[in-house]
Amino acid sequence: MGVGSDSRPVAVVGAGVMGTGIATTVLGSGRPVVLVDNDPAALDRATHTIPLQLRHARLMNAAPADGQPGRLVTATAVRELGGVSAVIEAVSEHLTVKTAILVEVAGAVGADVPLVTNTSGIPIDELAGALPRPHQLVGTHFMNPAYLIDLVEVIRGPRTGEATVAALMALLAGLRRRAVQVRDSPGFVTSRLLHPMLNDAARLVGDGIATADEVDALMQGCLGHRTGPLRTADLIGLDNLVDSLAALYERTGEQRYRPCEQLTAKVRDGHLGRKSGRGFYDYTEVLS
Template sequence: MQVQKLMVVGAGQMGSGIAQVAAQTGIEVLLHDVKQEWVERGLAVIARNLSRSVEKNKLTEAEKQSILARIHPTTELVAAKEADFVVEAVTENLQVKTELFAKLDAICPAHTVLASNTSSLPITELAAVTKRPEKVIGMHFMNPVPVMKLVEVIRGLQTADDVFQTVEELARRMGKVPVSVNDFPGFVSNRVLMPMINEAIYCVYEGVATPEAIDEVMKLGMNHPMGPLTLADFIGLDTCLYIMEVLYEGFGDSKYRPCPLLRKYVKAGWLGRKSGRGFYVYS
């Protein structure tokens, strides 16, 4: 299936990034969120990103305006009836996502594919609340979406082969590299990344070293572009905690137990960059 119109549900950091990349590819995009101000904020982020590309001579002003013209803001979920493909990028919470999938299933035409940008939750469980489990799939983009090449493509138990092929083709069309991953908690990216971040937090908790020192070791010693604690702040400590809880519950293995310091920071509202305070302070 050739995707002509794509809807992104959730206009936050991930959703606006997905909308931008899709529109740059020539796809008509519906960008949805529950509040007009949130949709406008997402559009403003896209406009800023494109303006930087114009400044760097990667785009012309005319191309920028053409891309923006392909993104249609909406606060009405019923707009999904126009979409061939819907990708949700709402909060990483199973109840929120299953409720959304049930609503989308009732609104969307029979041919519409429902994709989730979840970073850890079971695709099979999301598919089970719909009457089209064969058309439900995981399409996990990396942050920041316009820059990062990887898309994890996760098949649920009943995902059809042609739906998997549609998502692979769409990812390539968007300039991404699709990698097939099975439906396990955390998939590959976060099953490997989050325990590393959690262990770095344990190093702070146990007084092994300061956050600055831990990040420096990983950057200079392991050639990571960003230290694990800086990355945790960028992702959001609440998101890190939620993913660790999904891994801990899904595998029942103590190696996935979230660090008590991570829980304490989240309870204090120290969520990283978005709150102005995490392992570092942001002005």
């Protein structure tokens, strides 16, 4: 399963915010990518967004400035994944959706191809249980924007094979990404710490204690948070955040993970953060 210097394409399944960012990361390293999504409109948006993200990554020294980017191919069906060296699944944070996609992918690729699920909180072993070859599955948690943030949380499930982990670590090294490996559990490390803070920040705004800008200013100026929790929530996507919190709440029963009304109301209203033009902040000028 050695994929570090492999010239075969890396498949990314899911052309949303995370899938597009991960595809940009791989392309920036010079590796070809097959980006799969059953929505042609999502693929069209990704093909327009990726060149902008590549330029941004180079400006921020997150991708080689003089390197030739890999070739991007798009597809609308998983069955077109023959010949890839690894598959990174980056669909929505729902167990049934991820399981269905991973089962389909497992049937389309060989036993030596690592299956990488990008998840912010669903335990890897829950997903592996549905697969014909559970040893093929390993977890990652790329941070958004994936093409700028070089640290990746890697999660090894109880049934993940040694060769699968080694292949993923080689792939990440080839992408100039640092990996921190943690044990399998709901939310792993980053989501268990970050998401309840974002939930509490939203709750403070909902309770009228402070505005979003005031909460972020205090967290930046007093506690050194780089962007502030609510700008971070907008970047993650408030719908993604609600899904991740709900998954954590379902698996732990801890009230701090229960999505607060301020978040769920914004999602109901379609205010999902940067990607929709409005969340805790207004981004309409950025998107225009």
